[in-house]
Amino acid sequence: MQGAKILVVDDEPDFQETVVKRLIDRGFEAAGADDGYSCMEILGKKDMDIVILDVKMPGMDGLEVLKKIKLKWPLVEVIMLTGHASVESGIQGMELGAFDYVMKPYKLEDLVHKLEHAYERKKIQQDKISKAKEGN
Amino acid sequence: MVNKEYNVLKWKIIAAILSFSLIPLIVVGWFIYSQFSTSYQAKINDNILSMAESRRNSLELFFEERVSQLTTLAHSHRFPSLKNEDFLLGIFNTMQARSKSYIDLGIVDQNGDHIAYVGPHKDLRGLNYKNEEWFAATMSSGLYISDVYMGFRSVPHMIIAVMVRETDMTWILRATINLDIIERVVRSAQTGKYGDAFIINRHNILQTNPRFVGSILEKPTCPCPDFSKTINTRVEETKCGNENYIFASAAVNTTNWVLVVMESPQEQLSALFRARERAEVLLILGVLIIFGGTYMVARSFMGKLVRMAKEKALSDEMCFQSNKMAALGKMAAGLAHEVNNPLAVIGEKAGWVKDLLKKEGMPEGPHIREIADSINKIEYHVDRARKVTHRLLGFARRMEPVMEQVDINKLVNDTVSFFSNDALFRNIKIITELDSNMPLVTTDSSQLQQVFLNIINNSVDAVDRDGWIRISTKVDRISNKVEIAFEDNGPGIEQENLSQIFDPFFTTKEPGKGTGLGLSISYQIIEYLGGKIDVESRRGEGAKFTVSLPLRVAQLDAIG
Numbered sequence: 001m002q003g004a005k006i007l008v009v010d011d012e013p014d015f016q017e018t019v020v021k022r023l024i025d026r027g028f029e030a031a032g033a034d035d036g037y038s039c040m041e042i043l044g045k046k047d048m049d050i051v052i053l054d055v056k057m058p059g060m061d062g063l064e065v066l067k068k069i070k071l072k073w074p075l076v077e078v079i080m081l082t083g084h085a086s087v088e089s090g091i092q093g094m095e096l097g098a099f100d101y102v103m104k105p106y107k108l109e110d111l112v113h114k115l116e117h118a119y120e121r122k123k124i125q126q127d128k129i130s131k132a133k134e135g136n
Numbered sequence: 137m138v139n140k141e142y143n144v145l146k147w148k149i150i151a152a153i154l155s156f157s158l159i160p161l162i163v164v165g166w167f168i169y170s171q172f173s174t175s176y177q178a179k180i181n182d183n184i185l186s187m188a189e190s191r192r193n194s195l196e197l198f199f200e201e202r203v204s205q206l207t208t209l210a211h212s213h214r215f216p217s218l219k220n221e222d223f224l225l226g227i228f229n230t231m232q233a234r235s236k237s238y239i240d241l242g243i244v245d246q247n248g249d250h251i252a253y254v255g256p257h258k259d260l261r262g263l264n265y266k267n268e269e270w271f272a273a274t275m276s277s278g279l280y281i282s283d284v285y286m287g288f289r290s291v292p293h294m295i296i297a298v299m300v301r302e303t304d305m306t307w308i309l310r311a312t313i314n315l316d317i318i319e320r321v322v323r324s325a326q327t328g329k330y331g332d333a334f335i336i337n338r339h340n341i342l343q344t345n346p347r348f349v350g351s352i353l354e355k356p357t358c359p360c361p362d363f364s365k366t367i368n369t370r371v372e373e374t375k376c377g378n379e380n381y382i383f384a385s386a387a388v389n390t391t392n393w394v395l396v397v398m399e400s401p402q403e404q405l406s407a408l409f410r411a412r413e414r415a416e417v418l419l420i421l422g423v424l425i426i427f428g429g430t431y432m433v434a435r436s437f438m439g440k441l442v443r444m445a446k447e448k449a450l451s452d453e454m455c456f457q458s459n460k461m462a463a464l465g466k467m468a469a470g471l472a473h474e475v476n477n478p479l480a481v482i483g484e485k486a487g488w489v490k491d492l493l494k495k496e497g498m499p500e501g502p503h504i505r506e507i508a509d510s511i512n513k514i515e516y517h518v519d520r521a522r523k524v525t526h527r528l529l530g531f532a533r534r535m536e537p538v539m540e541q542v543d544i545n546k547l548v549n550d551t552v553s554f555f556s557n558d559a560l561f562r563n564i565k566i567i568t569e570l571d572s573n574m575p576l577v578t579t580d581s582s583q584l585q586q587v588f589l590n591i592i593n594n595s596v597d598a599v600d601r602d603g604w605i606r607i608s609t610k611v612d613r614i615s616n617k618v619e620i621a622f623e624d625n626g627p628g629i630e631q632e633n634l635s636q637i638f639d640p641f642f643t644t645k646e647p648g649k650g651t652g653l654g655l656s657i658s659y660q661i662i663e664y665l666g667g668k669i670d671v672e673s674r675r676g677e678g679a680k681f682t683v684s685l686p687l688r689v690a691q692l693d694a695i696g
Contacts, residue, residue, distance in 0.1 A: 012477055018484035025491050056473075083476035103529075105480035105522050108487050 004119040005029045005047065009039040009065065010054040010081065019052070022108060028115070036060030040068060048076055050118050052111075053098075055082040055089050063092060070097040075125055077118040079111075139442075146438045153430045158423060165419055173408060180404045181371050184384040188397040189369060191325045191333065192386035195318065199281065199390045202237060202296055202313065207279070210298040210309040218309070219243050219252045228254045239293065239312040244271070246306040255312065263288060265310075274299050274308055281391050283337045284315065284344075284353065292352050294343075319344050322395065330400035338392045340364040349398070356396075366394045373401070454657055457586075472525040479521055486514040541576040542584065544609055544618060544685075551588040552607065555596060562601050566592075569608040577618055577685055583661045584685075587669075590654040591622045591681050597645065598626030598679065616687045617667070623680045629673040637671065 006028050010016040016032045023030035031046075033039040035057055042048070051069060055062035066078050080093040080101035090101040099118040102111055209227060217223050228241045240255020248266025265271040274280040274297040284294045297310045318335070322344045325333035334346035340362045342352050349356040359376025363385035370385045382404070385396045402409070490511045493504070552566050559566050595605045606623040629637060629644075636642045638659040655669075662669050666686045673679035 012481060015477070015481045015484055018481070018488045022484065022488050022491055025495070083473045083480065103526065104476045105483040105518060107519070108484075 003027070003029055004115065004122075005031075005049045006052065006115065007031050007033055007039060007042060007048045007050070008052045009033045009036065009057070009062075010052075011035055011057045012054075023112075023115075026112060036062075036065040036068075039065055040072075043069065043073060043076070048073075049122050050077045050079065050099075050115060052079050052081055052102075052115075055080055055093070063089065063096060066093060066096050066098055075122065075129070077122045079114055079118060142438055142442055146434050149434045149437070150430050153434070154427065157426050157430070161419070161422060161426075165415065169412060169415060172411070176405065176408045177401075180382065180399075180401065181384075183404075184382055184397055184399050185369060185371050185386075187325050187327075188333075188384040188386040188395055191321055191397070192388050192395045194321050195335075195388045195393075195395065196390060198237075198317065198321070199296075199388070202311070203279065203281070203298075203390065205231065206296055206298045206309055206311055210300045215243070215300070215302060215305060215307050218307075221252050221254060224252050225254045235317075237314055237317060239314050241312075242310045244297075244308040244310055246275075250310075257289060260288065270295060270297055271308070275306070283341070283392060286353070315344070325395075325397050328399065328403045330403055332398040333396065335388070335393045335395050336364055337394075338364050343393055360396065360398065363394050363396050450656060450660075454660070457657065468528040472528040475521070475525050479518055479525065482514065483518040483522075486511050486518065490515070539578055539580055542579050542581040543574070544577055544584075544620060545570040545572075545574050547581055547585055548588065548607055548609060548620065551585055551592060554589065555592055558596060559605075562596070562599075563603075564596060564599050564601070565604040567604060567606045569606065571609045571611055574609055574611055574618065575687065577687060579665050579685060583665065587658040587661050587683060588620070588622075590658045591683070594654060595622055595624040595626065595679070595681075598628075599624050600626070611687070613687075617684050618687060620683045620685075621680060622682075623678060625678040628675045628677050629671070629679050630675060634671065634673065638669070 006023055008016050008019050008023070008030060010019070010032075011034060013034065016034070020030045020032045031042065031048075033042055036059055039051065039053075043051070053062045053065055053069075057065075062080060062082075066080070069076055069078060074097075077099045078093075078097070080090060080098045081104060082089055082101055083104040093101055099121065100114050102114060209231070213227070218227075224241060224243065228238070231241075232238060238255075240253060240257060240260070242250055242255070242260065243252040244265055245251050248264045248268070248271050250261055250263045250265060253261040270280050270282050278299045280295075280297045282295045282297075284292050287293055293315060294313050295310055296313060297308050299306060299308050322333045322335055325331075326347055330348070332347045332349055334349065334356065335343040336356060337343055340355055342350055342354055342356055345352045346356065349358075349360045359374050359379070359381045360383065361372060361374055363370065363372075363383065366385040366387045368387055370383075372383045372385075374381055374383065380401050382399050382401050383396060385394050387394050490508075493508055493511070548568060548570060552568060555566060558564075592605065592607075599605060603625045606621075608621045608623075610619045610621070611617075612619060633642075633644060638655050642656075659669055662683055662685070667684050670682045670684070671679065672682075
């Protein structure tokens with residue numbers, strides 16, 4: 001669990017910074033991004049395990065970013081973050097390959113719980129792939 | 137108010153149809169009747185006139201015959217032979233052989249002495265007529281037909297006198313006419329129950345005995361007008377008291393008489409009156425049928441109209457409700473979203489402070505404790521606000537009409553939470569007894585919640601203060617349905633209102649407080665969702681609404 005690399009993408013700096021700090025405090029390797037573009041930039045430079053992605057952002061919105069991430073880095077798990085408890089954006093996100101969604105405001109414990117699950121799945125997937133590669 | 141307008145409209149329609157159908161009917165009826173009546177009246181006038189004319193002709197013929205007979209007799213015999221009574225009796229008997237037209241026969245000389253007489257009244261012989269009116273008239277004109285008069289015997293009679301002038305003397309043949317014959321002719325015109333016929337002279341004195349209008353030698357009484365100046369014929373209608381009478385008069389030539397025939401039109405027109413009575417009965421029947429038909433048509437028409445208007449109002453109201461809910465949902469969603477972001481920041485910041493405090497290993501000191509306490513409070517209230525916004529969002533989400541898997545118990549709890557403040561304020565206890573084995577039900581949660589809201593709202597209004605509302609859910613595996621029961625200890629529903637509570641616009645709330653649509657819409661929603669609503673209530677014992685929904689329904693299209 002420790003050491004999972006997490007990117008928090010949210011246009012609200014206060015929120016984003018605090019989440020990053022608290023995640024680091026809990027042993028994650030967390031970084032923040034202000035919007036979709038910088039998110040893609042960071043992902044291009046650095047290997048990330050999980051992206052926490054706000055649905056509603058100026059410029060490129062969460063769902064669009066999600067599509068791009070899944071296209072480029074299909075192994076990266078995404079947890080959608082929404083202030084809008086609309087089922088459609090949550091379900092839409094899941095359909096597009098997001099691992100889960102969390103409604104703002106949340107209890108950090110819930111988020112951490114979901115992060116752990118996502119990280120587990122990521123690891124299993126990675127193992128499968130590396131095994132498949134070894135098999136070849 | 138609405139019903140009064142519909143009533144006015146109904147009567148307007150009835151009046152319009154009635155006037156369009158009755159006016160032509162009555163006009164045609166009246167026209168036919170008046171035509172018929174006019175021609176019938178004309179026919180009656182013709183009848184009475186022709187009767188008068190025919191009797192008049194008979195009388196004229198009778199008198200002409202008598203005059204010519206007497207003239208012939210007077211001129212074909214000489215005075216000396218005629219004054220012999222035996223000879224005169226022979227002639228009288230010959231004349232009477234064929235008809236009893238005469239009573240007697242006499243010879244009067246130029247001095248007025250009745251010198252010969254044959255007939256039943258022997259005492260007339262030897263009387264002197266010199267001063268009698270008829271004697272002078274006969275001596276001057278040669279022929280005289282008298283009116284009826286009393287004469288010496290004080291018996292009504294009439295005479296015909298013929299004067300014969302011989303070289304050395306003048307004498308008169310005088311014959312008394314049998315009045316019975318004239319009476320008989322006249323009487324034959326006295327038809328029917330009220331018909332009369334009589335003869336008057338030129339002084340309007342009755343010459344025969346009428347049935348009704350007086351007696352011989354008197355003036356005719358009411359209703360007979362004065363016909364004594366009739367020249368040829370005349371028909372006249374007159375009134376006496378309340379009765380109408382119709383008269384025909386005909387002047388009898390050779391005499392100074394006028395024959396009058398009287399009839400009661402009531403009698404003559406009785407056929408017409410009967411026809412009119414029947415026509416009136418038919419007309420009344422027709423009017424009744426038309427009225428009944430019109431009333432029924434108008435009523436069913438108005439019934440349909442009212443029903444349509446109610447349905448329209450209901451669907452308008454439902455549309456309005458759903459629009460309102462959708463708008464409300466959008467607003468709630470937007471608001472919740474806007475509040476959620478800052479809430480998230482506050483939560484995170486508070487959490488971060490807490491993390492930091494923990495990291496510091498919880499240093500002692502009253503201020504630090506205060507800070508920790510405050511942080512906990514902040515987190516607690518963020519959580520509380522979160523619940524509110526999430527409930528708002530849940531409400532907003534449910535405004536979208538979809539069939540989904542619904543947790544009925546959760547829906548009940550959510551709905552109840554809307555009332556918690558109001559209930560607390562009014563000291564109403566809302567008890568929920570929820571079946572923990574309740575499965576998910578495929579239905580439309582927003583519509584269902586609307587129904588729950590309506591029913592609980594009514595219950596709260598009914599209880600008003602200090603009472604309880606019990607909501608229980610139950611799953612019935614045998615008949616495959618779930619039941620949600622809402623009980624209260626309010627005043628209950630009047631027995632006569634029970635059948636109406638699901639009708640649109642039926643409300644027992646004060647004017648302005650209820651639209652009368654809540655239960656009606658609820659009923660429709662539940663019907664649409666394949667379930668039903670039952671109500672049990674007794675006056676004073678509260679009410680119980682039971683909503684039952686099928687556990688498994690065929691996939692319904694989303695309501696839209």
